[in-house]
Amino acid sequence: MTTNPFGRVITAMVTPMRPDGSVDEGGLRAVVEHLLASGHDGIVVNGTTGESATLTDEESIEAVRLAKEVAGDRAAVTAGVGSNSTAHSIEMAARAAEVGADALLLVSPYYNKPTQAGLLAHCCAVADSTELPIMLYDIPGRTGVPFSTETLVALAEHPRITAVKDAKADLWASTHVMAATDLLWFSGDDVLSLAHLAQGAVGVVSVVGHVAGAEYAAMLAAVDAGDLVAAREIHRRLVPAVDAIMTTSQGAIMAKAALAELGVIESAFVRLPLVESPPEHLELLRAGLAKAGLR
Secondary structure (H helix, E strand, C coil): CCCCCCCCEEEECCCCECCCCCECHHHHHHHHHHHHCCCCCEEEECCHHHCHHHCCHHHHHHHHHHHHHHHCCCCEEEEECCCCCHHHHHHHHHHHHHCCCCEEEEECCCCCCCCHHHHHHHHHHHHHCCCCCEEEEECHHHHCCCCCHHHHHHHCCCCCEEEEEECCCCHHHHHHHHHHCCCEEEECCHHHHHHHHHCCCCEEEECCHHHHHHHHHHHHHHHHCCCHHHHHHHHHHCHHHHHHHHCCCCHHHHHHHHHHHCCCCCCCCCCCCCCCCCHHHHHHHHHHHHHCCCC
């Protein structure tokens, strides 16, 4: 069985920012501490929810450094290094390793839409360049490029490609890959977390975990114990929060708003082209958190 260097209860964390748009280093430290206090054993930095598309390379690497400095040995820090330029991903992988990242998250290249052969070559080139374990990120709704079952099975042969964050919403395709490989499977979609866990995923990479880490840890424990009744109860109790954060507007926007509501960060600022939640969305968020018992 593949060793898990990523953790199991993982949140793709936001990058806190001040109202002037600069990265809030104190806020970043506070979010890491908040996650560690709520059942997490892993953190993803510079994922989509971290607004990686609008961070400079220097900001991205500093976020990894700070997160690892705070987390230490308490949680694994996985650094997002995805790009639609293979050379850039290789550079960011090396820099993330230098500042202490435990693992890497590699999304399929977006916009330029490589073929499956190109996707395979891209991932292998990044994996060949590093000693860190890699979690692939399959989210074709954002990238336009899915990992096919055949490509994932081929990539599983690489010794450093050991996991998948699945946000493709195709449970049957997931089953095929899990049956054919020893890749560690992670739900990358809060809506489907219980479904993924029930069919063999080892953990979650969540957005709602910003406010429900303890609940996801309890869900994982229930599934491990074979208690699907308890796991379903947690899953259903979280529905209002999942709806409020994941379907009201956009995950990064609503996760920051939720953390600000709970007093973890001072500002919910997001960089353009994202914009902060309007009052009506904040009302939906407050109601969802309250109904889920999270405030």
